[in-house]
Amino acid sequence: MTETLERPLTTGTIELRTDRGWLAVCAPSGLVPGRGVAVLLPDGGQAAVFLDRAGRPYAIGNRDPFTGAYVLSRGLTGSADGRPYVASPLLKQRFDLETGACLDDASVSVPVYETRVAPEAAAAA
Amino acid sequence: MTATPTIVLIGHGMVGQRFLEALADRGLTGAAARVVVLCEEPRPAYDRVQLTSYFSGRSPEDLSLVEADFIEKHGIELRLGDPAETIDRATRTVTARSGFTVQYDQLVLATGSYPFVPPVPGKDSAGCFVYRTIEDLLEIEEYAKNVTSGSVVGGGLLGLEAAGALKGLGLDTHVVEFAPRLMPVQVDDGGGEALRRTIEDMGVTVHTGVGGKEITAGEDGAVTGMELSDGSRIDTDMVIFSAGVRPRDQLARDCGLEVGERGGIKVDEQCRTTTDPAVFAIGECALAVDGRVYGLVAPGYEMAETAASAIAAQETAGFTGADTSTKLKLLGVDVASFGDAHGTAEGCLDVVYADSRSGVYKKLVIGQDGTLLGGVLVGDAEAYGTLRPLTGSVPPVSPEQLVLPAGTGGPVSIGPSALPDEAVICNCHNVTKGTIRAAVTEHSCGTVPEVKKCTKAGTGCGSCVKALTTLVNDELELNGVTVDKGLCGCFPHTRAELYEIVRTLRLTSYEDLLASHGREAAKDGDGCEVCKPAVGSIIASLAPTLGASGYVLDGEQAALQDTNDHFLANLQRNGSYSIVPRIPGGEITPEKLIVIGEVARDFGLYTKITGGQRIDMFGARVDQLPRIWARLVDAGFESGHAYGKALRTVKSCVGQTWCRYGVQDSVRMAIDLELRYRGLRSPHKLKSAVSGCARECAEARGKDFGVIATSNGWNLYVGGNGGADPRHADLLAQDLSDAELIRLIDRFLMFYIRTADRLERTSAWLERIEGGLDHVRDVVVHDSLGLCDELEALMADHVAHYRDEWAETLDDPERLARFVSFVNAPDAPDPSVRFVPERDQMKPDLDLLAGPTLPVRTLEGTVAR
Ligand code: SRM
Ligand SMILES: Cc1cc2nc3c(=O)[nH]c(=O)nc-3n(C[C@H](O)[C@H](O)[C@H](O)COP(=O)(O)OP(=O)(O)OC[C@H]3O[C@@H](n4cnc5c(N)ncnc54)[C@H](O)[C@@H]3O)c2cc1C
Ligand code: SF4
Numbered sequence: 001m002t003e004t005l006e007r008p009l010t011t012g013t014i015e016l017r018t019d020r021g022w023l024a025v026c027a028p029s030g031l032v033p034g035r036g037v038a039v040l041l042p043d044g045g046q047a048a049v050f051l052d053r054a055g056r057p058y059a060i061g062n063r064d065p066f067t068g069a070y071v072l073s074r075g076l077t078g079s080a081d082g083r084p085y086v087a088s089p090l091l092k093q094r095f096d097l098e099t100g101a102c103l104d105d106a107s108v109s110v111p112v113y114e115t116r117v118a119p120e121a122a123a124a125a
Numbered sequence: 126m127t128a129t130p131t132i133v134l135i136g137h138g139m140v141g142q143r144f145l146e147a148l149a150d151r152g153l154t155g156a157a158a159r160v161v162v163l164c165e166e167p168r169p170a171y172d173r174v175q176l177t178s179y180f181s182g183r184s185p186e187d188l189s190l191v192e193a194d195f196i197e198k199h200g201i202e203l204r205l206g207d208p209a210e211t212i213d214r215a216t217r218t219v220t221a222r223s224g225f226t227v228q229y230d231q232l233v234l235a236t237g238s239y240p241f242v243p244p245v246p247g248k249d250s251a252g253c254f255v256y257r258t259i260e261d262l263l264e265i266e267e268y269a270k271n272v273t274s275g276s277v278v279g280g281g282l283l284g285l286e287a288a289g290a291l292k293g294l295g296l297d298t299h300v301v302e303f304a305p306r307l308m309p310v311q312v313d314d315g316g317g318e319a320l321r322r323t324i325e326d327m328g329v330t331v332h333t334g335v336g337g338k339e340i341t342a343g344e345d346g347a348v349t350g351m352e353l354s355d356g357s358r359i360d361t362d363m364v365i366f367s368a369g370v371r372p373r374d375q376l377a378r379d380c381g382l383e384v385g386e387r388g389g390i391k392v393d394e395q396c397r398t399t400t401d402p403a404v405f406a407i408g409e410c411a412l413a414v415d416g417r418v419y420g421l422v423a424p425g426y427e428m429a430e431t432a433a434s435a436i437a438a439q440e441t442a443g444f445t446g447a448d449t450s451t452k453l454k455l456l457g458v459d460v461a462s463f464g465d466a467h468g469t470a471e472g473c474l475d476v477v478y479a480d481s482r483s484g485v486y487k488k489l490v491i492g493q494d495g496t497l498l499g500g501v502l503v504g505d506a507e508a509y510g511t512l513r514p515l516t517g518s519v520p521p522v523s524p525e526q527l528v529l530p531a532g533t534g535g536p537v538s539i540g541p542s543a544l545p546d547e548a549v550i551c552n553c554h555n556v557t558k559g560t561i562r563a564a565v566t567e568h569s570c571g572t573v574p575e576v577k578k579c580t581k582a583g584t585g586c587g588s589c590v591k592a593l594t595t596l597v598n599d600e601l602e603l604n605g606v607t608v609d610k611g612l613c614g615c616f617p618h619t620r621a622e623l624y625e626i627v628r629t630l631r632l633t634s635y636e637d638l639l640a641s642h643g644r645e646a647a648k649d650g651d652g653c654e655v656c657k658p659a660v661g662s663i664i665a666s667l668a669p670t671l672g673a674s675g676y677v678l679d680g681e682q683a684a685l686q687d688t689n690d691h692f693l694a695n696l697q698r699n700g701s702y703s704i705v706p707r708i709p710g711g712e713i714t715p716e717k718l719i720v721i722g723e724v725a726r727d728f729g730l731y732t733k734i735t736g737g738q739r740i741d742m743f744g745a746r747v748d749q750l751p752r753i754w755a756r757l758v759d760a761g762f763e764s765g766h767a768y769g770k771a772l773r774t775v776k777s778c779v780g781q782t783w784c785r786y787g788v789q790d791s792v793r794m795a796i797d798l799e800l801r802y803r804g805l806r807s808p809h810k811l812k813s814a815v816s817g818c819a820r821e822c823a824e825a826r827g828k829d830f831g832v833i834a835t836s837n838g839w840n841l842y843v844g845g846n847g848g849a850d851p852r853h854a855d856l857l858a859q860d861l862s863d864a865e866l867i868r869l870i871d872r873f874l875m876f877y878i879r880t881a882d883r884l885e886r887t888s889a890w891l892e893r894i895e896g897g898l899d900h901v902r903d904v905v906v907h908d909s910l911g912l913c914d915e916l917e918a919l920m921a922d923h924v925a926h927y928r929d930e931w932a933e934t935l936d937d938p939e940r941l942a943r944f945v946s947f948v949n950a951p952d953a954p955d956p957s958v959r960f961v962p963e964r965d966q967m968k969p970d971l972d973l974l975a976g977p978t979l980p981v982r983t984l985e986g987t988v989a990r
């Protein structure tokens with residue numbers, strides 16, 4: 001669910017789409033590639049946003065379905081067969097960042113959110 | 126008969142589940158047959174053999190034997206908590222307790238056993254239990270919370286396991302055995318005696334040759350004690366009966382199936398009941414053709430396979446009897462018996478080795494022609510894996526050499542490679558060496574997990590996994606497959622090789638290392654959670670020497686760290702963090718204690734004294750960490766690295782200064798060592814301790830490097846470990862001066878950091894590396910590789926460049942910026958991190974996390990400040 005980007009981002013604002021519209025997360029510089037941040041959603045829920053080494057943003061639910069804790073943003077990312085994932089910092093199950101599917105247990109998944117990088121001016125949306 | 130036959134299974138225990146798998150393997154599930162399972166217990170089949178591991182932390186779910194989608198995938202109708210009540214063989218109908226009825230074409234009874242409770246008066250008092258199901262264990266655990274002492278009736282295999290559980294629950298524990306020795310069925314008198322001594326040393330009171338005569342109860346009906354047959358009495362608050370099991374054959378009796386004189390449903394070689402060809406019995410409820418009821422799981426599995434083959438109308442060898450060899454770890458003591466353990470064959474000889482001081486007893490039974498017939502091993506059952514498969518053959522070395530401890534009669538390690546193909550390697554699943562080799566050569570399994578999946582070997586009690594791994598790797602190498610020893614999918618190198626690459630090429634970034642040395646397919650990827658922290662740790666260990674920033678969260682390094690290192694604190698189950706300031710040597714002033722108390726009080730943290738002689742404060746949110754640490758750093762505390770693969774603690778005993786026995790100042794030495802090695806990043810955590818005399822109150826021999834004072838200086842021990850696989854440290858050098866001690870530890874640690882695998886403690890490393898302790902001694906004491914100067918220089922760099930990570934973090938606003946719960950709402954605390962009260966403190970509110978989504982809450986913290 002991610003727009004492909006030709007060049008790494010340095011400016012603009014990362015946004016993610018909630019059912020109430022686009023939500024500003026932070027500037028790309030606020031994210032370290034390979035690390036995540038947690039985002040508080042307008043309905044009180046939480047998302048985890050990551051940047052891969054190519055500068056692409058991804059967003060999934062922050063709740064680790066195996067433990068119930070809101071911690072996925074604090075996991076380590078990696079890639080398997082060319083697909084990006086994050087490993088939960090608690091019990092290390094991996095989740096595909098594009099589909100939310102758990103790579104270690106096919107019956108489990110987390111929500112995914114569409115992301116985009118809005119140019120500076122639109123950041124207030 | 127209907128077009129698709131109906132197969133009904135009564136009892137979903139270990140053997141029942143294996144029968145279902147055997148049906149599935151033969152294509153007799155899904156569309157081919159309707160399979161209905163009546164299960165009395167509230168949960169699907171679980172690993173009863175590992176039942177006791179519940180007390181060491183395995184949850185009931187961990188014990189399950191049923192793969193997540195197995196029942197669904199095969200269209201099996203599993204009725205939990207609905208036992209069969211009657212069988213009508215005339216109409217071929219089974220009726221369950223719920224009233225559910227089902228007509229069968231084939232019926233299989235796998236109802237197992239029930240624990241025998243001797244008819245002693247008072248046996249029904251509150252506080253009397255049996256030991257068979259998860260529910261039994263839950264009840265025992267609950268009851269044990271409010272009492273102080275417990276007794277087990279029965280000193281056999283299960284009785285000792287139950288005693289171990291009671292001991293583990295902190296009760297004063299007694300075992301009462303009617304026979305003159307413990308484990309009368311498996312071991313002989315000598316073995317029983319060795320076992321008794323070891324078990325008594327653990328603080329369990331053993332009464333043999335006596336029976337329980339009466340259980341006494343108080344006015345409330347709860348157990349108060351037990352009178353024994355010799356007139357003595359034990360004061361005890363609970364009793365577990367473990368006096369043998371009896372086959373559960375009532376259902377069979379009620380419907381007129383033939384049972385044995387001492388119970389057990391009579392079956393033929395196909396496991397068909399002798400009375401009714403449409404009814405089978407398997408597992409512990411069956412009386413096999415050899416006239417025995419088998420109380421072990423491996424014969425039950427064979428019966429399950431046999432019955433499934435018979436139903437599928439396949440040829441089978443049939444079940445005519447089985448080996449009853451066992452290897453167990455009872456209260457931490459290895460006990461094994463195999464073959465003709467009691468030496469019943471005519472003219473056989475015993476070869477016995479006994480060392481009563483260390484509780485080791487080994488006996489081999491040798492036939493007239495030199496054939497190994499059986500044996501008993503107590504205290505050290507290392508050799509079981511090789512000896513059992515050799516049973517029935519003449520061993521390649523003399524029997525004396527097989528029982529003598531390693532190091533006395535010259536080393537005789539006849540590894541699994543020396544075994545014949547027919548040798549059974551995995552006893553639980555009856556898998557031979559030939560089958561394992563074929564898994565590699567014919568079914569092209571390339572790894573141990575694949576072989577496990579393909580053959581089931583190693584998936585029972587686990588005691589064969591070591592031999593299995595050796596065989597698989599040998600076979601792979603024989604077939605010209607180079608066993609991939611690479612760290613992970615991203616690097617083809619071992620951790621030790623990566624260390625050398627980083628050191629010699631002076632690489633300071635993960636990205637450069639991946640680009641230059643990663644596997645082709647991984648070069649452009651994002652790495653993985655295995656290699657990132659490992660490489661991060663290597664770079665951190667070498668940072669001062671490479672001239673890189675020593676701060677673990679600078680630049681790219683930040684992205685490599687596990688969450689614990691990333692936030693310089695330990696992640697807890699609800700997403701909060703714990704904080705462990707360093708308390709070198711465990712010595713702390715009252716003022717500093719007060720500061721910890723005040724900080725914990727002001728931030729509402731749960732406090733606990735750790736096993737490492739310091740204090741842990743739990744329950745801090747990410748955004749509170751900087752404020753908490755600001756106060757701690759102000760008071761002179763620094764990071765304790767409880768989160769890092771780094772030096773943890775150097776424990777000390779009070780030593781010469783106060784203790785009447787002490788011969789050196791152990792506290793001072795512990796503090797010196799802790800301050801010297803603090804912050805040192807290593808392949809796994811490092812622990813140490815210093816004891817002031819040979820009484821060893823600091824438990825130094827359980828540590829990676831342990832120091833024990835002598836009247837002439839210090840003894841250095843290395844490679845100790847607590848944890849899951851404890852190991853006593855080995856003596857590296859004796860009577861060292863302060864300077865000699867430190868120089869030797871410097872070299873030892875740097876050599877370990879350089880050559881160990883990822884997450885390999887010094888104990889495992891020492892066991893793995895070629896030449897073991899002798900090689901390490903050669904390198905670090907005798908400088909056989911000419912490395913010592915370099916190792917010392919590396920450590921000198923580390924010591925010179927150490928800086929406290931928390932002080933560094935607090936000094937830099939940019940570094941502090943990451944300590945927020947939400948990037949888009951930096952001031953909002955995380956609403957999912959909540960607590961509820963317990964015992965005057967607080968604990969995580971897990972109910973809050975259990976729901977599918979978090980309700981919207983007002984955002985305010987738990988902090989007073
Ligand atoms: C807090 C403490 C328990 C306590 O309340 O006392 C503790 C808590 C944890 N231990 Fe421990 N261990 C603690 C003393 C011990 C000891 C006793 C000791 O050090 O003398 C041992 C046995 C000695 C040893 O390590 O050889 C011990 C053996 C383990 C092991 C098994 C290591 C092994 O080699 O088998 C693990 C698992 C691991 O590291 O892989 C472990 C892992 C853990 C972890 C880190 C599990 C985790 O990943 O979350 C726990 C972190 C708690 C936290 O978040 O703060 N802990 N742990 C103790 C902290 C001591 C300290 O001050 O730093
Ligand atoms: C603590 C402990 C440790 C053990 N350690 C070992 C070991 O180290 N090695 C070893 O080989 N063996 C060991 N055993 C023995 C091993 O667990 C048994 O041999 C094995 O479980 C037998 O399997 P089974 O399926 O025949 O019986 P079970 O596993 O007992 O299963 C029978 C099932 O049938 C159910 N049932 C009974 N009647 C009905 C009915 N009318 N309707 C529906 N369901 C019914 C029961 O509730 C039970 O769930 C141990 C046992 C215990 C308790
Ligand atoms: S180890 Fe020796 S010196 Fe230290 S407290 Fe124990 S008895 Fe005293």
Ligand code: FES
Pocket residue numbers: 550551552553554582583584585586587588589590
């Ligand atoms: S012997 Fe028990 S798993 Fe192999």
